[in-house]
Amino acid sequence: MRTVQVELGDRSYPIYIGPSLLPETGSYLEKHGLTKKSTHLIVTDEQVAARHLDTLKQSLESQGYTAVVSIVKSGETSKSLAVYEEVMTTAIQGGLDRSSAVLALGGGVVGDLAGFVAATYMRGVKFVQIPTTILAHDSSVGGKVAVNHRLAKNMIGAFHQPELVLYDMDTLQTLPAREVSAGLAEMVKHGLIRDAEFAGWCRDHASELLSLDREALAYGLERGCSIKANVVSADEREGGLRAILNLGHTIGHAIEAVGGYGEFLHGEAISIGMAGSAMLAVKLGRDASIYPETVSMLKALKLPVVLPEHLPTDELIAAMKHDKKFTEGTMVFIVPDRIGEVSIVKDIPEALVREVIEELRRKEPEHV
Numbered sequence: 001m002r003t004v005q006v007e008l009g010d011r012s013y014p015i016y017i018g019p020s021l022l023p024e025t026g027s028y029l030e031k032h033g034l035t036k037k038s039t040h041l042i043v044t045d046e047q048v049a050a051r052h053l054d055t056l057k058q059s060l061e062s063q064g065y066t067a068v069v070s071i072v073k074s075g076e077t078s079k080s081l082a083v084y085e086e087v088m089t090t091a092i093q094g095g096l097d098r099s100s101a102v103l104a105l106g107g108g109v110v111g112d113l114a115g116f117v118a119a120t121y122m123r124g125v126k127f128v129q130i131p132t133t134i135l136a137h138d139s140s141v142g143g144k145v146a147v148n149h150r151l152a153k154n155m156i157g158a159f160h161q162p163e164l165v166l167y168d169m170d171t172l173q174t175l176p177a178r179e180v181s182a183g184l185a186e187m188v189k190h191g192l193i194r195d196a197e198f199a200g201w202c203r204d205h206a207s208e209l210l211s212l213d214r215e216a217l218a219y220g221l222e223r224g225c226s227i228k229a230n231v232v233s234a235d236e237r238e239g240g241l242r243a244i245l246n247l248g249h250t251i252g253h254a255i256e257a258v259g260g261y262g263e264f265l266h267g268e269a270i271s272i273g274m275a276g277s278a279m280l281a282v283k284l285g286r287d288a289s290i291y292p293e294t295v296s297m298l299k300a301l302k303l304p305v306v307l308p309e310h311l312p313t314d315e316l317i318a319a320m321k322h323d324k325k326f327t328e329g330t331m332v333f334i335v336p337d338r339i340g341e342v343s344i345v346k347d348i349p350e351a352l353v354r355e356v357i358e359e360l361r362r363k364e365p366e367h368v
């Protein structure tokens with residue numbers, strides 16, 4: 001088993017990554033001091049429940065824990081205020097109290113939704129992340145929790161750190177191929193922002209990662225989580241540095257919102273967004289190789305890099321103006337300086353963003 005620590009003073013917590021962890025959840029909760037006197041809440045989705053809910057329930061029962069369960073529909077549309085209210089209803093009817101915890105069993109959708117419930121139920125209760133997707137090596141770490149608004153992603157949310165992250169890699173073996181690639185988008189993002197060698201490693205080990213080779217995955221998840229943990233430890237509430245984790249997200253979140261939260265998976269949308277940021281970097285005078293190199297890494301992981309025709313530029317630009325980095329009337333982008341290093345650049349002219357959007361619809365470097 002590998003352990004990555006998120007250092008946040010008295011809110012520090014471990015990310016346990018390894019096989020056969022889900023059946024041991026009860027023992028981990030005990031080790032982390034979760035009470036057996038209150039009822040807890042498991043939040044999961046239909047696909048994950050069908051595969052993993054019984055194992056979790058049995059593990060909790062065997063250690064003397066009681067939990068009620070809220071099963072939401074699978075997919076991004078469950079990150080909504082309507083579903084949040086449903087989950088809250090289960091928590092209230094189940095009699096959760098201030099010593100209870102919310103356990104998120106699933107991918108980033110369940111994690112963000114359940115986390116927002118944990119952050120707000122009785123003004124905040126304990127939270128445990130039990131991720132089951134590759135993408136969730138990002139979403140389960142760092143405490144950003146939220147639901148979407150029709151007009152903009154993650155618009156209604158909070159910062160609420162988990163007590164622990166229990167990442168049972170066995171669960172990943174049942175992920176559909178499209179979800180595997182989408183998850184790898186955030187993995188290579190962690191390399192692109194902070195570690196050129198790791199970004200190259202992701203490309204060079206793409207076939208192992210795509211085929212869910214356990215050793216490659218364990219290394220990739222550990223390295224991705226470590227990079228994320230370091231950034232979060234340095235800037236928990238995104239006063240500055242943490243914004244680098246948003247590489248590709250200004251365009252990516254706009255694609256998700258304009259696409260109606262369902263057409264594109266988060267990882268697919270930010271892959272196109274990362275290609276766009278690399279294109280923007282070149283337009284801003286960075287080395288011309290950044291764009292083809294970025295695109296080659298994304299394509300190796302079977303990710304999209306071209307923006308589909310049917311998403312109107314005006315709607316995308318309007319959605320981008322709801323980006324959380326958009327302040328004081330200026331567009332802020334995370335711009336690669338080279339592979340493995342990025343800058344937070346303010347005052348990006350809208351005309352330049354429009355140019356990138358238009359080119360992103362058709363352009364794919366020929367030599368990639």
Ligand SMILES: NC(=O)c1ccc[n+]([C@@H]2O[C@H](COP(=O)([O-])OP(=O)(O)OC[C@H]3O[C@@H](n4cnc5c(N)ncnc54)[C@H](O)[C@@H]3O)[C@@H](O)[C@H]2O)c1
Nearest residue numbers: 047074107108109110132133135138139144171174175266
């Ligand atoms: N909070 C953060 O820091 C953060 C970071 C990155 C992404 N996110 C958010 O995460 C969300 C995307 O997360 P995701 O990609 O994990 O999506 P997801 O939670 O929707 O899971 C993807 C799909 O895979 C299914 N699934 C999950 N685990 C499975 C398994 N083990 N086997 C088979 N199927 C399984 C789910 O039912 C779902 O249909 C987005 O909403 C994004 O905004 C948040």
Ligand SMILES: O=C(O)C(=O)C[C@@H](O)[C@H](O)[C@H](O)COP(=O)(O)O
Nearest residue numbers: 138142144153154242245246249324
């Ligand atoms: O943890 C962060 O910080 C991130 O930006 C990670 C992103 O991958 C993630 O998609 C996050 O939810 C985006 O947050 P937002 O603040 O742009 O809504």
Ligand SMILES: [Zn+2]
Nearest residue numbers: 186249266270
């Ligand atoms: Zn993301």
